[in-house]
Amino acid sequence: MSLLKDAIISALGEDVRFRENYQHPASVVFCTVPKAKFTEAAKAMKRSYALLAAEWATEETPWFGIFACYRWGSEYLIVKTVTTMDDPAFPTLTKKYLPAYRFERQMNSLMGVVPEGHPDLRPWLKFEDWPQDAYPLRKSFDASKPMPRVEGEYRWSRAEGEGVYEIPVGPVHAGIIEPGHFRFQAVGEQIINLEERLGYVHKGIEKRFESMRWEDGFRLAGRVSGDTTVAHSLAYCMALESMSGFVPPERACWLRALFLERERIANHLGDIGAICNDAAFAFMLYQLMRLKEGILRTNSELFGHRFIMDRIIPGGVAVDIDVKGKEKILSELKWLEKEFEKLVTIYDENPSLEDRVRGTGVLLPEKARELCAVGIVARASGMNLDCRIFNPFTPYDQHDRIEMDVPVLVTGDVHARTWVRIHEVRESTRIIRWLLDNMPDGNINGTIEPPSSEKAGFAAVEGWRGEIIYWLQSGPEGEINRCMVRDPSSVNWLGLEQSIPGNIVPDFPLCNKSFNQSYSGHDL
Amino acid sequence: MIRILRQIFTTGIVTEDVLGQEEAHIKVVGDRLEEAVKKRFRGSLAIRQVDAGSCNGCELEIHALNNSIYNCERYGIHFTASPRFADMLLVTGPVTRNMEIALRRTYDATPAPKLVVAVGDCGCNSGIFGETYASLGGIDKVIPVDAYISGCPPTPVALLNGILRAIEGK
Ligand code: SF4
Numbered sequence: 001m002s003l004l005k006d007a008i009i010s011a012l013g014e015d016v017r018f019r020e021n022y023q024h025p026a027s028v029v030f031c032t033v034p035k036a037k038f039t040e041a042a043k044a045m046k047r048s049y050a051l052l053a054a055e056w057a058t059e060e061t062p063w064f065g066i067f068a069c070y071r072w073g074s075e076y077l078i079v080k081t082v083t084t085m086d087d088p089a090f091p092t093l094t095k096k097y098l099p100a101y102r103f104e105r106q107m108n109s110l111m112g113v114v115p116e117g118h119p120d121l122r123p124w125l126k127f128e129d130w131p132q133d134a135y136p137l138r139k140s141f142d143a144s145k146p147m148p149r150v151e152g153e154y155r156w157s158r159a160e161g162e163g164v165y166e167i168p169v170g171p172v173h174a175g176i177i178e179p180g181h182f183r184f185q186a187v188g189e190q191i192i193n194l195e196e197r198l199g200y201v202h203k204g205i206e207k208r209f210e211s212m213r214w215e216d217g218f219r220l221a222g223r224v225s226g227d228t229t230v231a232h233s234l235a236y237c238m239a240l241e242s243m244s245g246f247v248p249p250e251r252a253c254w255l256r257a258l259f260l261e262r263e264r265i266a267n268h269l270g271d272i273g274a275i276c277n278d279a280a281f282a283f284m285l286y287q288l289m290r291l292k293e294g295i296l297r298t299n300s301e302l303f304g305h306r307f308i309m310d311r312i313i314p315g316g317v318a319v320d321i322d323v324k325g326k327e328k329i330l331s332e333l334k335w336l337e338k339e340f341e342k343l344v345t346i347y348d349e350n351p352s353l354e355d356r357v358r359g360t361g362v363l364l365p366e367k368a369r370e371l372c373a374v375g376i377v378a379r380a381s382g383m384n385l386d387c388r389i390f391n392p393f394t395p396y397d398q399h400d401r402i403e404m405d406v407p408v409l410v411t412g413d414v415h416a417r418t419w420v421r422i423h424e425v426r427e428s429t430r431i432i433r434w435l436l437d438n439m440p441d442g443n444i445n446g447t448i449e450p451p452s453s454e455k456a457g458f459a460a461v462e463g464w465r466g467e468i469i470y471w472l473q474s475g476p477e478g479e480i481n482r483c484m485v486r487d488p489s490s491v492n493w494l495g496l497e498q499s500i501p502g503n504i505v506p507d508f509p510l511c512n513k514s515f516n517q518s519y520s521g522h523d524l
Numbered sequence: 525m526i527r528i529l530r531q532i533f534t535t536g537i538v539t540e541d542v543l544g545q546e547e548a549h550i551k552v553v554g555d556r557l558e559e560a561v562k563k564r565f566r567g568s569l570a571i572r573q574v575d576a577g578s579c580n581g582c583e584l585e586i587h588a589l590n591n592s593i594y595n596c597e598r599y600g601i602h603f604t605a606s607p608r609f610a611d612m613l614l615v616t617g618p619v620t621r622n623m624e625i626a627l628r629r630t631y632d633a634t635p636a637p638k639l640v641v642a643v644g645d646c647g648c649n650s651g652i653f654g655e656t657y658a659s660l661g662g663i664d665k666v667i668p669v670d671a672y673i674s675g676c677p678p679t680p681v682a683l684l685n686g687i688l689r690a691i692e693g694k
Contacts, residue, residue: 127621127622134657136657136658141657142657143656143657143658144655144656144657145657146621146655146657146660147621147657171623171626172574172607172626172630174605174606175603175605176573176575176583176586176587176590176603177575177583178575178578178580178583179575179576179623179626199622200577200620200622200623200626201575201577201578201620201622201623202620202621202622202658203577203618203620203653203656203658203659204653204656204657204658204659205653207656207657207658208652208653208654208656219652220652223579223581223651223652223653223676224579225579225580226578226579226580226581226582226583226584226677227580227581227584229581270584270587283528283531283532286591286592287531287535289587289588289590289591289592290535290538290591290592290593292591293588293591293593296588300679306585306679307581307584307677309581309676342527342531343531345527346527346528346531349527518580519580520578520579520580523622
């Protein structure tokens with residue numbers, strides 16, 4: 001029985017309706033409520049300690065569907081309400097859930113639905129020079145045409161007073177990094193406010209999905225955020241498979257887990273190095289990049305791509321591993337472990353580094369919870385979340401065999417976010433060994449039928465940054481009507497904004513690196 | 525400290541002469557690159573990287589050029605923070621509508637010879653993102669391009685090759 005389901009029934013009684021055979025997998029509860037009860041449903045969820053995982057809109061002509069997805073432990077519950085196209089308003093959830101703040105701005109900008117009572121409806125992702133009435137996610141919007149530029153201005157939040165000055169940074173930054181704009185208000189060295197402005201790499205991905213065939217979408221998903229290509233394509237494939245009622249062969253699932261863990265190690269190594277580099281300890285960056293390069297080369301040798309891109313496909317995976325490949329990875333792990341542990345000791349014993357990372361960029365546990373943070377950011381701020389444990393696919397569901405040990409720290413500073421990564425590298429190394437030693441034989445993929453009309457699929461996968469959610473919906477003709485993508489960055493960017501005030505300006509790059517959120521995954 | 529020193533000495537120099545397991549012709553790339561940089565840029569080629577809308581996969585590989593294995597600095601290639609000091613723009617794409625103006629400005633701020641290299645399938649022709657309301661297409665839809673490096677993403681070796689092509693072409 002689902003606790004969240006009970007909670008919403010006892011709060012809304014007759015008003016909540018459950019739709020059978022629509023949402024897949026069936027473990028995800030799907031219900032509809034009247035528009036007037038949308039906030040009440042949120043209240044009931046809040047009382048049950050659920051977190052808001054995502055909020056999005058669809059067009060199901062002549063309606064707009066408004067969706068909120070809640071998570072508590074291993075349960076997911078989706079609440080839907082509808083609003084007419086003539087009156088696209090719906091009650092805001094911002095009073096109950098902070099992350100709704102950005103979700104709803106985005107829905108307002110791209111779908112043109114109006115969250116009533118939202119405190120700040122400045123456009124998000126949409127820039128001031130877009131035509132006012134351009135709502136790309138609406139069906140009537142012709143995505144193939146370029147849009148004219150119009151006059152407009154973005155209203156930045158301001159801080160005033162004696163000695164307050166402003167530093168605008170970006171969108172083109174100093175390093176080899178994605179574009180985004182940050183505006184600091186500072187007094188002396190101290191930052192009193194940070195405002196993020198993102199959307200520069202908005203490529204119209206969600207709209208693009210709607211023009212694709214089901215069997216091709218995984219490639220686009222694998223390019224939502226290139227550094228997370230494995231986890232994104234996996235989440236897409238799993239959502240699609242759930243809709244088609246297809247269960248991939250067991251070996252395929254194990255290989256997927258292998259790719260996922262290799263992606264995690266590679267990225268964490270790079271991140272730990274980059275964090276140290278921003279604390280003026282370049283030694284670690286060069287050492288760790290050397291280890292990362294080793295992993296990427298093995299990927300290329302065994303799986304044909306340095307980032308294992310396009311190797312997870314609907315129905316399974318595209319490459320297998322043989323005995324020689326297994327031996328190769330096992331000996332690589334031995335080398336990696338030895339080298340990595342030496343570096344961890346150096347990190348740990350370096351007081352000047354410690355000085356920079358401890359107490360810097362603190363995201364307090366209560367803030368992280370309020371923001372419904374996910375992934376490493378959440379785990380460094382006391383939240384015990386990980387889809388591999390709470391929403392596992394095979395083989396992660398064999399809890400007593402795999403014995404996952406996910407690190408959770410409470411200080412919420414740069415050090416904690418680094419340390420969580422260090423732990424995870426160790427843990428992923430152990431998991432990969434276990435996967436290779438126990439991997440079942442069999443096929444690595446199967447043929448999957450496209451889903452029938454009017455269905456929805458859902459998947460949540462723990463990428464290296466954190467939980468990635470895909471929600472797919474088929475239209476009346478069985479086509480892709482909507483593909484909602486929620487990268488961990490969509491929520492965690494708010495965490496960065498909250499952790500900065502009180503820090504000094506020169507520490508910003510360090511804090512930013514410790515979050516290392518994706519611009520592309522956020523901007524879509 | 526002693527640990528750091530030990531690690532440095534036991535690691536030794538990992539930079540690869542022949543760029544690893546790649547085919548034999550790659551061996552020449554490095555030498556030719558160094559030669560070309562010496563001749564045309566007095567031994568120092570400054571690159572400004574611009575992400576005009578990529579998925580960040582290309583950035584990872586550009587980053588790798590700086591690691592100790594590829595170590596592009598040995599050819600005199602280094603990445604600079606400001607377009608004002610740059611000889612070359614290494615641009616990943618597709619160019620999003622929201623980045624178009626920033627890309628143009630960066631281009632305008634770059635002094636001659638302003639070599640522009642389009643990186644990745646997206647930078648070359650917009651890749652999987654196509655030309656839409658949000659994505660304007662490959663880099664050459666917005667600024668003139670001197671060389672193209674395809675791949676999704678291109679490997680570090682392919683990147684070095686492409687940079688070489690760009691400076692030899694001028
Ligand atoms: S070429 Fe590939 S890796 Fe590069 S930006 Fe495009 S999709 Fe990403």
